[in-house]
Amino acid sequence: QVQLVESGGGLVQAGDSLNLSCVGTGRAFSSYAVAWFRQAPGQDRKLVAASTGADGSTYYPDSMKGRITVSRDNAKNTVYLQIHSLKPEDTAIYYCAAEPSWEPYYTRSDFGSWGQGTQVTVSS
Numbered sequence: 001q002v003q004l005v006e007s008g009g010g011l012v013q014a015g016d017s018l019n020l021s022c023v024g025t026g027r028a029f030s031s032y033a034v035a036w037f038r039q040a041p042g043q044d045r046k047l048v049a050a051s052t053g054a055d056g057s058t059y060y061p062d063s064m065k066g067r068i069t070v071s072r073d074n075a076k077n078t079v080y081l082q083i084h085s086l087k088p089e090d091t092a093i094y095y096c097a098a099e100p101s102w103e104p105y106y107t108r109s110d111f112g113s114w115g116q117g118t119q120v121t122v123s124s
């Protein structure tokens with residue numbers, strides 16, 4: 001298992017951009033599928049972006065395409081999430097997740113390692 005710690009959340013205004021980071025310790029990231037999920041109050045945890053360990057290819061749900069970018073620096077064991085044009089409905093706790101795999105993973109049950117989450121609040 002890899003230990004994950006997210007950072008970069010906070011209170012921002014609608015229209016702003018935000019950069020989140022997730023640092024993994026304990027294992028090398030290069031062979032891990034990683035992803036960002038978010039969970040708003042009273043809602044299920046949902047995927048917002050994923051990155052494959054094999055080639056770093058990315059996946060975004062249709063609802064997030066165009067506003068979000070996931071990237072990774074395997075040398076630093078870090079995965080990043082950029083969110084642009086933030087909206088109040090982006091308010092949620094954002095979680096980083098990882099699982100050793102060369103295959104792409106997209107669902108919550110695929111991932112065994114989770115960070116504690118970082119709160120993002122977008123004011124209108």
